[in-house]
Amino acid sequence: MRKVFWSLVMLVNVPTLALAAGTIESGTKQATNWSAISMFIAFVLLTLVITYWAARRTASAADFYSAGGGITGFQNGLAIAGDYMSAASFLGISGLVYTSGYDGLIYSVGWLVGWPIVTFLIAEQLRNLGKFTFADVTSFRLGQTDIRILAACGSLVTVAFYLIAQMVGAGKLIQLLFGLDYWIAVVLVGGLMMIYVTFGGMKATTWVQITKAALLLSGATFMAGAVLYRYGFSPEALFARAVEVHPKKAAIMEPGSLISNPLSAISLGLALMFGTAGLPHILMRFFTVKDAQAARKSVFYATGFIGYFYVLTFIIGFGAITLVSTDPMFLDSAILEKTKSGIAAIKGGSNMAAIHLADAVGGNVFLGFISAVAFATILAVVSGLALAGASSISHDLYGMVIKGGNANEQDEIRVSKIATLVLGVLAIFLGIVFENQNVAFMVGLAFAIAASCNFPVLVMSIFWRGLTTRGALVGGFLGLISAVVGVVLSPAVWEATLGFAKGSAPVKLDNPALFSMALAFAGIWLFSILDRSRRAEIDRDGFDAQYVRSQTGIGAAAATSH
Amino acid sequence: MSSSVTKIEHNPNYQELVRRRSSLGWMLSLIMLVVYFGFILLVAYAPKFLGIRIGTGVTTIGIPIGLAVILLAFALTGIYVRRANSSYDVLIRKIVEDSSS
Numbered sequence: 152m153r154k155v156f157w158s159l160v161m162l163v164n165v166p167t168l169a170l171a172a173g174t175i176e177s178g179t180k181q182a183t184n185w186s187a188i189s190m191f192i193a194f195v196l197l198t199l200v201i202t203y204w205a206a207r208r209t210a211s212a213a214d215f216y217s218a219g220g221g222i223t224g225f226q227n228g229l230a231i232a233g234d235y236m237s238a239a240s241f242l243g244i245s246g247l248v249y250t251s252g253y254d255g256l257i258y259s260v261g262w263l264v265g266w267p268i269v270t271f272l273i274a275e276q277l278r279n280l281g282k283f284t285f286a287d288v289t290s291f292r293l294g295q296t297d298i299r300i301l302a303a304c305g306s307l308v309t310v311a312f313y314l315i316a317q318m319v320g321a322g323k324l325i326q327l328l329f330g331l332d333y334w335i336a337v338v339l340v341g342g343l344m345m346i347y348v349t350f351g352g353m354k355a356t357t358w359v360q361i362t363k364a365a366l367l368l369s370g371a372t373f374m375a376g377a378v379l380y381r382y383g384f385s386p387e388a389l390f391a392r393a394v395e396v397h398p399k400k401a402a403i404m405e406p407g408s409l410i411s412n413p414l415s416a417i418s419l420g421l422a423l424m425f426g427t428a429g430l431p432h433i434l435m436r437f438f439t440v441k442d443a444q445a446a447r448k449s450v451f452y453a454t455g456f457i458g459y460f461y462v463l464t465f466i467i468g469f470g471a472i473t474l475v476s477t478d479p480m481f482l483d484s485a486i487l488e489k490t491k492s493g494i495a496a497i498k499g500g501s502n503m504a505a506i507h508l509a510d511a512v513g514g515n516v517f518l519g520f521i522s523a524v525a526f527a528t529i530l531a532v533v534s535g536l537a538l539a540g541a542s543s544i545s546h547d548l549y550g551m552v553i554k555g556g557n558a559n560e561q562d563e564i565r566v567s568k569i570a571t572l573v574l575g576v577l578a579i580f581l582g583i584v585f586e587n588q589n590v591a592f593m594v595g596l597a598f599a600i601a602a603s604c605n606f607p608v609l610v611m612s613i614f615w616r617g618l619t620t621r622g623a624l625v626g627g628f629l630g631l632i633s634a635v636v637g638v639v640l641s642p643a644v645w646e647a648t649l650g651f652a653k654g655s656a657p658v659k660l661d662n663p664a665l666f667s668m669a670l671a672f673a674g675i676w677l678f679s680i681l682d683r684s685r686r687a688e689i690d691r692d693g694f695d696a697q698y699v700r701s702q703t704g705i706g707a708a709a710a711t712s713h
Numbered sequence: 714m715s716s717s718v719t720k721i722e723h724n725p726n727y728q729e730l731v732r733r734r735s736s737l738g739w740m741l742s743l744i745m746l747v748v749y750f751g752f753i754l755l756v757a758y759a760p761k762f763l764g765i766r767i768g769t770g771v772t773t774i775g776i777p778i779g780l781a782v783i784l785l786a787f788a789l790t791g792i793y794v795r796r797a798n799s800s801y802d803v804l805i806r807k808i809v810e811d812s813s814s
Contacts, residue, residue, distance in 0.1 A: 253763070253773075253775055253776075253779075256775075256776075256779040257753075257756055257779070259779075259783070260749070260752060260779055260782045260783060261749075261753075263782075263783055263786050264745055264749045264782070264786050266786060266790065267741065267742070267745045267786050267789045267790045267793075268742055268745060270790045270793055270794070271737075271738040271739075271741050271742045271793055272738055272742060275797075386772065386776075387770045387771070387772050390770070390771050390772050390776075391770065391771045394771045401764075401771060402764075404764060404766075404771055404772070404773040404775065404776070405760055405761065405763050405764025405773055405775055406756045406760035406763055406764070406775065407760075412757070413754065413757035413758060416753050416754075416756060416757040417750065417753060417754075417757075420749065420750060420753045424746075424749065444797075444798070444802060447793075447794055447797055448794060448798075450790065450794075451790050451791060451794045454786060454787050454790045455787055455790075458783045458784070458786060458787050461783060462780065462783065695718055695719075695722065696718045699718050699721050699722065699727070702727070702730060702731055702734065702805075703721065703727070703730070703805050703808050703809065704805065704809075705721070705808075705809060705812060
């Protein structure tokens with residue numbers, strides 16, 4: 152019963168897909184997988200070469216934060232897609248399709264629809280107004296100090312929760328994939344991340360991300376192709392076989408228990424859609440391209456890659472139903488004996504569906520490849536997050552708040568590197584502390600905070616003349632605090648993590664975005680229109696110049712390299 | 714407010730750019746919102762509708778509908794980028810030329 156409850160909690164919560172630390176059963180450490188380890192070592196060596204190459208070309212702050220603006224639209228599209236195609240999407244969504252079929256597609260759709268919004272309303276304006284971080288944009292005409300502090304809080308809290316979820320997931324996954332101890336895995340991820348970011352900055356982080364995205368897309372394409380090949384490239388034949396062997400039968404072809412409460416569904420939808428437009432490590436990528444035109448193209452490519460990838464994970468999940476759940480090799484015989492369901496008995500939990508499928512369609516070597524790619528994915532995503540967090544500390548807090556915009560460039564880079572090391576050590580420490588905690592809610596929380604604090608302030612600062620420093624500050628912090636409180640009081644944390652009685656959670660929504668976003672926008676609006684301060688006048692007067700620049704790019708930060 | 718900003722604001726090319734870009738951007742955003750939340754409401758209120766089978770097979774109409782939302786997201790992004798590449802960039806180039814002369 153307890154198990155069923157947990158799996159339900161995992162299902163209704165996006166965060167699950169954050170690698171769902173909970174569904175990978177610890178303790179089932181796999182035998183050391185040498186083909187996976189050698190392929191992984193090959194990947195790490197390649198990324199170290201990239202880092203060495205990037206380090207020699209990283210001198211200025213622009214190189215460090217934004218790769219000198221020398222990334223093309225296509226490359227940036229791949230890098231953005233790489234940031235987004237985390238192990239959570241790959242293993243989590245294919246695992247969700249494996250257990251519940253159609254429900255996996257609902258998440259994929261939710262995670263994709265934020266991208267068009269980014270294209271239409273954010274990408275070009277962001278590139279035209281900012282230089283290194285999204286706080287450059289929100290503080291363009293508002294009070295630097297206050298707004299930078301708000302943006303840094305929003306960024307760091309988002310990054311911290313995302314990072315913990317990734318670290319814990321990474322530890323569990325690597326334990327399973329490679330047969331390494333949990334703490335070794337966490338130290339390895341944290342250590343490599345520190346090397347990439349401190350030596351190679353954005354240039355290394357971007358190219359590691361591009362390499363991984365290309366590997367992941369080709370691996371997933373091969374897997375989906377191999378599955379379809381077995382069914383004569385007929386999806387109907389694949390679905391028919393899946394319905395035949397899945398214990399839920401035809402129910403896997405329609406929405407299941409994933410979303411039953413309409414308000415919860417809308418709230419989750421809001422967080423998924425607008426959270427994307429507020430993730431600091433994603434927003435930062437728009438500064439790595441030369442101009443607004445390249446920024447806009449890069450989201451177009453990214454949307455294409457991500458959409459294609461989600462279609463592949465759907466096929467992979469169904470492939471796993473037909474090929475993994477029917478093969479005793481991938482099943483735990485004790486659980487199979489008890490439940491009679493191949494779906495429930497999968498070794499290592501549902502997140503391993505894609506990994507076992509790799510073995511089923513491509514043998515041991517391909518299994519090694521996919522395992523190595525899954526690890527590489529975590530590594531690349533964690534690096535992007537660390538860089539975003541470090542930039543916020545060095546550029547927003549140190550450079551703009553402490554030094555008032557007059558920081559020496561080399562000092563700022565040094566602070567950024569120190570911040571990366573601190574974040575890395577902290578991530579390793581928290582990863583170990585949270586080993587046996589249910590961290591599944593943390594990615595959902597990260598999306599909710601991004602949607603309720605970063606996104607409202609960003610979009611209002613770009614489009615609304617009336618926005619004032621006070622309004623942004625009050626609304627932004629309202630969104631941030633209500634999102635955190637809302638998650639703590641939600642069933643996923645209140646009941647599942649803190650252990651209060653079932654049904655006692657004060658907030659019934661699994662994701663707080665519905666009210667936290669509303670509070671943020673209402674706070675921004677109300678405190679802006681009531682603001683009669685001297686500062687408010689400056690804020691409103693600055694709008695015209697900002698709007699002209701956001702539309703035309705006249706005066707925008709230029710690329711420094713290439 | 715500096716005079717160069719006022720000058721650009723009075724440039725007809727700028728006014729046309731702002732009008733066209735914002736109307737397209739907000740309209741496409743609205744389409745995406747309506748379609749996505751329409752899909753979510755279908756999932757929440759009418760899961761059985763999405764479970765209707767197509768023809769005699771097991772494939773349900775939920776599958777093409779879900780895929781269509783993914784395709785639409787990509788297509789809308791494509792429409793915006795195409796329009797921006799073909800007409801907004803031309804206008805921006807003219808505005809930049811006018812403002813520097």
